[in-house]
Amino acid sequence: MQDFVEAAEAAAEAAGQVIRPLFRSALLVEAKGDASPVTEADRKAELAMRDLLRRRFPDHGIWGEEFGPERQEAEYLWVLDPIDGTRAFVTGRPLFGTLIGLLHRGRPVLGVIDQPGIGERWIGLAGERTRFRSPLGGAPGCRPCARLAEAELSCTSPDMFEPKDRPGFERLRAAARRVTWGGDCYGYxxxxLGLVDVVAECTMKPWDWAALVPVLEGAGGRVTGWEGETLTLESDGRVLAVGDPALLAEAVDLLRN
Incomplete structure (x- = not known):
């Protein structure tokens, strides 16, 4: 697996070399079909990662947000989001990140969250302790928090919830001590790092969550769907992450009941 970790870090570096010069610069922003912003940085960063991974592992598949799947049926599938949090990126806020996940027969086994603007990186590998590097300090590890009444809840935006999902989230929100908005992958x-306790979100694509699973599980947390089920490439986009596994049953009950 070390070859895979080295490749993932090299891909993060390649993406960062594209992204950093464009951050807080004048960018032409287009609209995707779902009206989210996409920039020159998204596309060029994904192409850089694809090229590197394709050369290192020609038999692996690649699925990126910007350019879709390639050899999706392969035993190993790299799942890429060059800029998770494009809205933060285009407005100059360093709460975005590059996500690099590796699935083995559909199961996430490697994940990288890279924040190229401030030089922070989380590396998760199945069965191992999550690693974290930052010029600001900090150590990986989810904190104990067995009750939602004591939990910090994080979510990117209230606008991401469809009408059918909003009641469940509102129940979870009411049970938590407090909610903070914004962050995209940075919230995870x-x-x-043990600074928030729960994240619940919707409309998540595989490239949004694949890298998060090994990072959070290697820090002691859990990542599931809103029913508490294992996430798969066929999941419905509803993601629940808890730092203390003791929170999972209470959170699932509120989200689905």
């Missing part, structure tokens, strides 16, 4: 990184 904070959960892995």
């Amino acid at each position: 990184g904070l959960l892995a």
